[in-house]
Structures are given as C-alpha cells and as structure tokens.
Amino acid sequence: GLQPGALEVSVRQGLPHAAEWAGLRNREKPSSFLGTKWKDTAEIVIIGGGCIGVSLAYHLAKAGMKDVILLEKSELTAGSTWHAAGLTTYFHPGINLKKIHYYSIKLYEKLEEETGQAVGFHQPGSIRIASTPTRVDEFKYQMTRAGWHPAEQYLIGPERIQELFPILNMEKVLAGLYNPGDGHIDPYSLTMALAAGARKYGALLNYPVQVTNLSPRSDGTWEVETPHGIIRTNRIVNTAGFWAREIGTMIGLHHPLIPVHHQYVVTSTIPEVKALKTELPVLRDLEGSYYLRQERDGLLFGPYESQEKMKLQESWVTNGVPPGFGKELFESDLDRIMDHIEAAMAMVPVLKQADIINTVAGPITYSPDILPMVGPHQGVRNYWVAIGFGYGIIHAGGVGKYLSDWILGGEPPFDLIELDPNRYGKWSTTQYTATKARESYGFNNIVGYPKEERFAGRPTERVSGLYKVLKSKCSMGFHAGWEQPHWFYKSGDEIGYKPSFRRTNWFEPVGREYKQVMEKVGVIDLTPFGKFIVKGNDSVKLLDHLFANVIPKVGATNISHMLTPRGQVYAELTVSHLSPGEFLLVTGSGSELHDLRWIEEEALKGGYNVEIKNITDEMGVLGIAGPFARKVLQKLTIEDLSDSAFKFLQSRYIKLSDIAATAIRISYSGELGWELYHRKEDSAALYNVIMEAGQEEGIDDFGTYALNALRLEKAFRAWGAEMNCDTNPLEAGLDYFIKLNKPADFIGKQALKQIKEKGLKRRLVYLTLETANIDPEGNESVWHNGRVVGNTTSGNYSYSTQQSLAFAYVPTELSKVGQKLEVELLGQNYSATIVEEPLVLTEQTRTRLQKKGGKKGPKSA
Numbered sequence: 001g002l003q004p005g006a007l008e009v010s011v012r013q014g015l016p017h018a019a020e021w022a023g024l025r026n027r028e029k030p031s032s033f034l035g036t037k038w039k040d041t042a043e044i045v046i047i048g049g050g051c052i053g054v055s056l057a058y059h060l061a062k063a064g065m066k067d068v069i070l071l072e073k074s075e076l077t078a079g080s081t082w083h084a085a086g087l088t089t090y091f092h093p094g095i096n097l098k099k100i101h102y103y104s105i106k107l108y109e110k111l112e113e114e115t116g117q118a119v120g121f122h123q124p125g126s127i128r129i130a131s132t133p134t135r136v137d138e139f140k141y142q143m144t145r146a147g148w149h150p151a152e153q154y155l156i157g158p159e160r161i162q163e164l165f166p167i168l169n170m171e172k173v174l175a176g177l178y179n180p181g182d183g184h185i186d187p188y189s190l191t192m193a194l195a196a197g198a199r200k201y202g203a204l205l206n207y208p209v210q211v212t213n214l215s216p217r218s219d220g221t222w223e224v225e226t227p228h229g230i231i232r233t234n235r236i237v238n239t240a241g242f243w244a245r246e247i248g249t250m251i252g253l254h255h256p257l258i259p260v261h262h263q264y265v266v267t268s269t270i271p272e273v274k275a276l277k278t279e280l281p282v283l284r285d286l287e288g289s290y291y292l293r294q295e296r297d298g299l300l301f302g303p304y305e306s307q308e309k310m311k312l313q314e315s316w317v318t319n320g321v322p323p324g325f326g327k328e329l330f331e332s333d334l335d336r337i338m339d340h341i342e343a344a345m346a347m348v349p350v351l352k353q354a355d356i357i358n359t360v361a362g363p364i365t366y367s368p369d370i371l372p373m374v375g376p377h378q379g380v381r382n383y384w385v386a387i388g389f390g391y392g393i394i395h396a397g398g399v400g401k402y403l404s405d406w407i408l409g410g411e412p413p414f415d416l417i418e419l420d421p422n423r424y425g426k427w428s429t430t431q432y433t434a435t436k437a438r439e440s441y442g443f444n445n446i447v448g449y450p451k452e453e454r455f456a457g458r459p460t461e462r463v464s465g466l467y468k469v470l471k472s473k474c475s476m477g478f479h480a481g482w483e484q485p486h487w488f489y490k491s492g493d494e495i496g497y498k499p500s501f502r503r504t505n506w507f508e509p510v511g512r513e514y515k516q517v518m519e520k521v522g523v524i525d526l527t528p529f530g531k532f533i534v535k536g537n538d539s540v541k542l543l544d545h546l547f548a549n550v551i552p553k554v555g556a557t558n559i560s561h562m563l564t565p566r567g568q569v570y571a572e573l574t575v576s577h578l579s580p581g582e583f584l585l586v587t588g589s590g591s592e593l594h595d596l597r598w599i600e601e602e603a604l605k606g607g608y609n610v611e612i613k614n615i616t617d618e619m620g621v622l623g624i625a626g627p628f629a630r631k632v633l634q635k636l637t638i639e640d641l642s643d644s645a646f647k648f649l650q651s652r653y654i655k656l657s658d659i660a661a662t663a664i665r666i667s668y669s670g671e672l673g674w675e676l677y678h679r680k681e682d683s684a685a686l687y688n689v690i691m692e693a694g695q696e697e698g699i700d701d702f703g704t705y706a707l708n709a710l711r712l713e714k715a716f717r718a719w720g721a722e723m724n725c726d727t728n729p730l731e732a733g734l735d736y737f738i739k740l741n742k743p744a745d746f747i748g749k750q751a752l753k754q755i756k757e758k759g760l761k762r763r764l765v766y767l768t769l770e771t772a773n774i775d776p777e778g779n780e781s782v783w784h785n786g787r788v789v790g791n792t793t794s795g796n797y798s799y800s801t802q803q804s805l806a807f808a809y810v811p812t813e814l815s816k817v818g819q820k821l822e823v824e825l826l827g828q829n830y831s832a833t834i835v836e837e838p839l840v841l842t843e844q845t846r847t848r849l850q851k852k853g854g855k856k857g858p859k860s861a
C-alpha cells in the first residue's frame, strides 16, 4: 500500500511526458542550433521556452507580429514545465483570472487540430469537495461570482458526487463544486504543440541559446547578449521561470520570486480504477489539501503542505540557480506529505492497496501572493515580464493571448490588475517574499473569505508615521506594503480579524465610525496613497494629454482619469496644481507604480520636458472629515478656512501648529474635510495636535471600512471596482469628469467619442436591497427573470438608510430607476431596486441647497 516502505522509487521514470523528456535529455546536444535561422534584430525577444514563453511566441506570431524570437538556454520545457501535473481548471476564486483559464481551455481543446500535435488533453471534469459548513458557504459565495462568466460550474450534492466519483468515501462529504470541462493536459506536448504553431506562423524559437546579459539603449531598445552574438530588439519579455530573478538582476531589478518544492506521486494500476467505464473527475479535497486524478489505471496525488512543513529553495535566491539545473528534479520527501497521504487514503480508500510507482518533486516559482507577474515593468522601458507562475500550465494559453493583445494593442485587453508586476516594490524584499511564499503555499486550499487578510511578513519596512501610534488600536489592512486601519476598537468590541461570509465583528464598530464622521469629526491615516510630483516646462501639456479632465488652475484640485486608447479607464487620480507648472498627483495605494509607469512612458514617448518624482514614501497623509473638521483645524492655523476663503477642491500650503502641510479641501467621505499632505516624519506630531485640538468636538479615529460605507452612500465610484480597463467612463457614469470638448486630444478621446455616438450597451446602476445579516461586496451575479444579466461592482450596508446597497452593471434596457432586479448572495436571490443616486447628499450639495433655502439634512436625497 501507500506506506513509506513502498516509497523507494526511482524518480525519473514512468510518466509518459517525463519519459519523452528524458529522451531529449540523453540526446547529444548540438553545440549550436544549426538548422534554425539566426537573426540579429527582432521586434521582440522572449527569454525562456517554457509553456509561458512559447505560448506568447505562438500568440504574437499568429496575430501577425514579424520578427518574434524566443531564446531558450537548453530545450523547450526544460524548467518547471516538463514535469508539471498538468491540471487544468475553469475555476479561479478571483474574477479576472477566470477569463484566462477559460481561454486556455478553449485553446487547448483545438490545438491538436490546428498544429497537428497531440496534447494529451483529458476533460473528465473536476470536483472540489466541501466537508465543512463553512466550505459550503464558500462554494455558494463562489457560485455567485461565477454566474456572470461563461464557464459552467455547479454546486452539487453528495448523491451526484458519488455518481461521478464512485470510489469516494462519502462519510464527510457535504457538497461539491463541479466544473464539467476541467481535466489535465500533458505539459510537454502542450508546449510542443504551441511551438509548432509558433513556427508555423513565423516565430523563431532558437535553442540552445542562453541569454547572458541585457543592455538598454538610450532610445528604449535593447541589446540581448548571447554566446552566439548580440540581438537588437525593441522589446524583451522575461519568461524565464525559476531563472526569472536572474534575468531581472541583469538590469538591476529584484523580482520577488522564490522557488518552492512541490511533489506528486503516481500509483500503479488499481483494479477498482481500471474497472471504471469513464475517467474519474479530478478531485480536490480542500480540507485534506491535495488534488487527485486518474493517471492511466492508477491515481496521481499532489498535496500542498502547511506553511510549517513546506520547503522553500532559498539558496537559489541567495546564490542563484545552480548551473545545469532544470534537467533535474529535487529529492522526493514523502515524510513531509504523510498527513496528506493519510487524508487521501481516508477519502479514497482504494489508495490503501496501491503502490507508488513514481514521485516527482520539482520547483515551482512563487511570488508573495502566488499570482504571477504579467505586463510591462515600471522603471525600465520596454521590459516586460510573465513570471512567477504557480499554475503556469492552466495560465499559459490565456496569458500568452492577454500579453500578445496588450503588446500589439498598446493596452491591456481586459482588467487583470491583480497580475500587475508593479503591485510590488522596494518593500517586497527577499525576506518578505520567502515568508509570503511559505504562507501562500500553505494556504493553497484554505477558505477564501471576502475581505481576506493574510498576516505573514507584516509589517513590511514600509509603514506610515502613525503605524506605532495606531497599531494596537485597530484592525489593520494590508495595502501595497503599507498597514492601514480598517476599523478601530472600543471597549466591548470583539477585536481582531474575524472573517466571515456574513456580517461579522466589525459591522457595529464601522457603524459607530460612520456616525462619528457624519455627526462630529474623524481622522484617518491615508498615507498609503501613491503620490507624485510632476513639474517642468511641458507639465501642463503632458497632463492635458494624459487626463480626460481639464487642468486645474493654480491652487485648485480635481479628479482626473487617464483613459486607454480604446477609451477605457486606466486610472483615477487627484490632480492639484500647486504652483505654476507644478502638480501633485495622488492615486490609490494599489496603483502607485501602475500609474507611474503609464505617466513615465507617455512622457518619454512624447519627448515632454518634465520631471516626475515619486514621493510616496516621503509623504504622510492625514484625512480629517465631518461637520466639525473646519472648527478643529481652524484652532491650529491662522489661515482662514471658512467656506468662502478655502473652497471645496482648493489646495493650499498651510501651517498647522508649526507643521507644514499642503491642505486639499476634499474628502472621499463626501463630508466636510481636508487631506493634509506633510513630511512623513511629522505624521505623529500632526496627528497628536489635531486630536488634542478636537477634544471638545469629540474627535476620534476612523478607518477605511467606514470610509467605504460613506463613499457608497454618496455614490462615489471607486477605481478598480466601478471603473477599470473593462469599463468606459460613460457607462460608469463619470461624464462629469470627462471633457470631450477640451482642445487637447487626450488619450482615449477619439474612441470615447465613438462609444458615445454608438450608445451604451450597459450602465452602472445604484441598487438597494433587503437582506438579513449579509451585504453585497461586489462581483455578485445580478438576476432578472431567471437569468443573470449583470454583476455588482461594490456593495455595503447603508448605515443611514439601514439597508444594503450596491453598484452594478446591467444592460441599458434594465437600468432605469425603479427597475426591480435580484442580487445573489450565498445561494439566495435578494430582491433589489434601482434607486436614484445618491442615498445621502454630499456636504457641498447640502450646503448649496441650504444657502438656496432648499432641502436640508443629510437624508434629503
């Protein structure tokens, strides 16, 4: 049986793809790649011939790009690819990656026909097993997030599971998440088929050719050094798998990647498996944390060990990958996975009688959050990456297509912000990467809650000046390396992070903070914002080209959007014109380097004479908001803060009790407020004087959860939710900020004009819904007449009107106020109504109406 004694097996034998590869290994290697063409100029050089690089070459060549060159230092697939288990699934807990999976599977289904190469694709379906009630909730949560995607996915009961997987012990099984089109593919053959396709469309795949150095040229092009000579190219893409870090080092980048050990075992023939008429679906026992699939007449089993037990290959990060590795595997270590083997034997009892005939232990490259890094890299021109793939086999097809569309079209074809390589920065150190990779590997199968927080590696060295002051007083959230308060504790609260699919311990406290800001005054740490200074002779011209809004006058601020050439929303920033030609640009914490890259690239491309400086780490930001905000701040400054002297959307340099700050009268809460930009080392002092000054007014802290509740009631859109690369600003209802009539031909203007002419197919609507103990959070299915017609983008509880509310995209014909719809939450459809925006008027609107003698009070909407 599957006992340690039976585990003395030879590592490199057995699997058909492994055997095929072994054949390649033993063949004498050509000293040069005579037989293929050598060219010393290329449109693009792809470094690394694993499934990812080859898929990119295939897609670019197929789309018509000329001079695509892929360089591989040994043989195609000779990194992580050749020995992968090859699992393919439609499922992804995220939203955007489902599209990548979908595309990959559809491509793999027709690849053999297209290229003439068999790929060994099996699609017996897959079942994820729930054996706890929380897991059943998770599946329901996942169902509503999948309902508006094309892939089939079903929540099934024990009977159906037993029918599909007759050799399962049903004792603990409560439910299953079933994806009928799932299965597995032979990664070696898949890559070879993509390579055949790439060659057919004209790409050069040159191997063995090792890239030994990279030199940027002043015009933004590159010189790629190899033992065979230099190749000049317009663009390089790093697809070097577990060597990707070494390629980065050649140009001074430290990609946060680390190889982890992953093992799977294969059994000999099992009579009960052999007797089956159809192939077993792939099984994922989430509590046992392993996958299990049929391999011929036996089973293949792969576990994810806990973070304590899993193994990192740290020496490769410190010393580099040993030369020659890639043709090797790691020593297998079955003791490490014994708990999982036992769990599997309990779930699939026939395993007890099986012998292990093969084990495979190989390196998988992990990024801290186990999502790959895909796209152009900030700080280095024309350097792209597609690295850090934990699941490269299922991602290869979709990522190749996505990147190729982006490279050829000049913008991401759809929103995939979670893969942006620029989500990391200097704060993602080697130590951080190792700690996080450990956690990510160990958490492969944990329950994925809404608003999930993970705590390994925190805090990073990037903390706000208030971190020490606030850390014990609140539940912190992690944003691009920063810690930011989510909500604050008071005596009697159940403190800490208590995730749930329903309302949980922060629900009441957030209501308290909400009330604090609506009725008194609150202070919030906004330091994690990305902040840039843009100045120089051409700054106005550059910003006019980048932004769809007009350029604010000196001393003024506005909200401006950067659009893509197709007219989609790339970013949203707050732009303040500090002094003639000098601007402060502020963006969300998650989009700092994402936005900076775009701005820098446009500035370079257009030859603008500007200086762009990232001051994110030097500046602290405090927000103060609520009816008494003015009264409190006025105590600290001689500057006149009255409504007529310091108007909404004005910015000014002021001193608050001797601390210098750029004050902007703006608040995402929609209440009277200022954002105070100051030197980070002054944050604690500034916070203290404000708190002191506000004693009488009952000043208190608030966090980002309350801020979100406040902005939703004001119907303020959020970047990344209501607007992103999948939406244009008109359907998002951002018309007010888009100046199609301004003289400058800003990026996206022409496309947007056409979109406007054609008319909108869908619109963002504002919904209220009656629920019990649960609120929408975004990405849920919206139903009408028994069909899914759209999706929510964000949601929350409205503390003032005491009901749930959400933003959602629905077809234009269903977008009128009063329209009845349904929103699916945890397996139940709740009736929803489109209402007029906003639920609560902003402070300026209230003040304006009051002055006119009109309606009064916050609830007058």
Ligand SMILES: Cc1cc2nc3c(=O)[nH]c(=O)nc-3n(C[C@H](O)[C@H](O)[C@H](O)COP(=O)(O)OP(=O)(O)OC[C@H]3O[C@@H](n4cnc5c(N)ncnc54)[C@H](O)[C@@H]3O)c2cc1C
Residues within 6 Å of the ligand: 047, 048, 049, 050, 051, 052, 053, 071, 072, 073, 074, 075, 076, 077, 078, 079, 080, 081, 082, 083, 084, 085, 086, 087, 088, 209, 210, 211, 212, 239, 240, 241, 242, 243, 244, 247, 262, 263, 264, 326, 360, 361, 362, 363, 364, 365, 386, 387, 388, 389, 390, 391, 392, 393, 394, 395
């Ligand atoms: C045991 C195991 C099981 C797995 N199971 C699955 C699974 O079931 N499903 C799934 O989706 N994923 C699975 N994976 C993960 C998957 O194998 C990887 O994510 C994927 O293969 C990564 O592909 P890649 O193209 O990024 O990298 P690689 O395959 O590592 O390719 C990188 C290539 O770059 C080349 N290279 C490096 N440096 C240079 C240089 N300087 N010059 C030229 N060339 C260079 C290398 O030789 C190599 O061929 C598994 C991995 C392991 C180890």
